[in-house]
Amino acid sequence: MTRISHEPSGEPNPLRFLTLDRLRCRTSMKWRRYPADVLPLWVAEMDVPLAGPVVRAVADALALGDTGYPEGAGYAEALAAFAAERWGWHGLAVERTAIVPDVMLGVVEMLKLVTGPGDPVIVNPPVYPPFFPFVTHLDRRIAEAPLGVDGRLDLDVLERAYRRAVEGGGRAAHLLCSPHNPTGAVHTAQELTAVAALAERYGVRVVADEIHAPLTAVGVDFVPWLSVPGAERGLSLMSASKAWNLAGLKAAVAVAGPEAAADLALLPEEVGHGPSHVGVLAHTAALRDGTPWLDALLTGLDDNRRLLSQLLAERLPGVLHRPGEATYLAWLDCRALGLGDDPAEVFLERGRVALSSGPEFGTGGAGHVRLNLATSPEILTEGVRRMASAVR
Template sequence: MPNERPASAEANPLRRLSLDQLRLRTSMKWRTYPEDVLPLWVAEMDVPLAEPVARAVLDAIAIGDTGYPTGTAYAEALAEFAGKRWNWDGLAVERTAIVPDVMLGIVEMVKLVSGPGDAVVVNCPVYPPFYQFIRNMDRHVVEAPLGQEGRIDFAALDVAFERVMGRGGRGVYLLCSPHNPTGTLHTAAELADVAALARTYGVRVVADEIHAPIVASGAAFVPYLSVPGAQDGLSLMSASKAWNLAGLKAALAVAGPEAAEDLARLPEEVSHGPSHVGVIAHTAALRDGGDWLDALLAGLDDNRRLLAELLAEHLPAVSYQPAQATYLAWLDCRELGLGDDPAAVLLERGRVAVSSGMHFGTGGAGFIRVNLATSPELIIEAVRRMADVLP
């Protein structure tokens, strides 16, 4: 059942930093484009660190605790978080492994359950690095396009699984849950159907669940490994998106009961990649950052409503369905007459940087992805600039 969030005493973190303060940052979001460009593209949030996270990092630095990661504190914190937030008590600490980040964790999980030349199924349009990392592993991408309203099209998925397994070898389904860029939350029934179909064909499921903590009010995330039939699945989870910790690298691979032996074959050297300070930060976020997260989620609810109102007033030709999860907005700009890549036009003429739908695979032409994890003032200015591009 969807969980309503209690009112948080925390201030909205999306309203804490000015544009001048944000431009002091040296990360990709703020240094890729000139200063006259509003950056609403890459998945970084315009927020200060949650106080419990900042305190944990500073405490570690104060005592020189900057060595190599070890132990199960991160997994224990995630298991506790999963029980509270998702009503899931099935995350077994002994079936987890620390990995450098979610995408590198996906690479390692795919390697465990497939070989060079095998195929990986994705639901397009989808997070662009899926394509890049899969191909760099010498695997083939097979697309199963999303259906109406961004939901899994099981007829397309069936065709993709049949094609993959008909090639011989092994097949993997890289499930994006919640889905990036659409923000779709897969239901328990849909995920159970995924598990059943995957078992029918002998396809292994690897779930990218990095956006799991970021849900709209009244919505509920369902972990893939919690549904019937998913016992042989593998999941990647992290606190990085929900608490803006991409620069403090760490993530967890989680195995279902029937995938424990697969995870046990993970090379020992993979555990050398995560940041020890990152593990400390992620653990603190999951254990003590709940109030901050609730304030963030409330702010994101407000920003989704704001964007819908602004588009209706200034860009009514743009189709937008507020997402159930993530802090991303997937906008259909095909009626604007800006061609297949409206992001390029908006950057050149409007000085707004958004993600081009062209990079998300089949179905992305004419779309843009907008990062809503910023202040309302920047969203207002971005829509104004976008509207000014039109004749």
């Protein structure tokens, strides 16, 4: 599989457009959860204007009154073309896809297909917090296989978790976060091939959440889960949601490996009624025509990663930070600051800056915070200034 490198797009950096005053006019969760004196650098919403092709697609639909139920394979076709162009992966077969309301509800539906009530679902903490309640509300049981100290998959720990999960002959699944949230690790082809081999050996079904895949940093290779040898029985959830800031326009695509097609075929027809038709149109436009905007964003995110490293070194040298290879999220180890298990509480109370709470990410999260760096350099700088003021 040959990856196609993206080139500079010539588009302006979308992270530099919106002022703080303009952003505070927004009514979404990021800007309404906390009082106006709090600087929000927490939930995964970006401080960007939407890509032009997305705006036009939505405006055209509204002008036409095209706000009914979704139909057709346009979203999956656009995703397949994007995957071929971006990652050199030509194995995304449109006939083995289904639209689902969003990635997490798609995860739930995939887990219903391959596990039953009470079955274990393996996760790799610290990991995206909604994994825990979505799995348990589905009446499945969380089984942890924590990341290694390097923030990457620990294959020995994972194998032990697989072995325990299938003891007694039951079914088990592995909910794989790829790229990983919150560490930003991009799993390598070697790592994923080893996971696939373990999954086959123990009969564990892997469901991959690949929502952050388009947000892989410049120069880093993203490897789709279903592209690795041995992952033919796998299932994946993909979306334009995170990369183009479309969380409020719900839509995602479930993709089955060749040997999981029969599982996906059992997905109830009514699941496909859940996505927003306008969301599907927006995501399709993003994937088809929004890559120049995405490339400009990725360049801006690289700049912000470097800026964050510099700011932390200057103002919070006790914070350990390994810049991520993907996502627009930074995982910060604040344990040396002596702020307790949940430093986010301290930064909020003393610094009036909102960050995501580390303990919510499961084992390995204590003493950490997650920071959203998809904002302007000025807001990012102010955020770190407030954090530093909280520990003086």
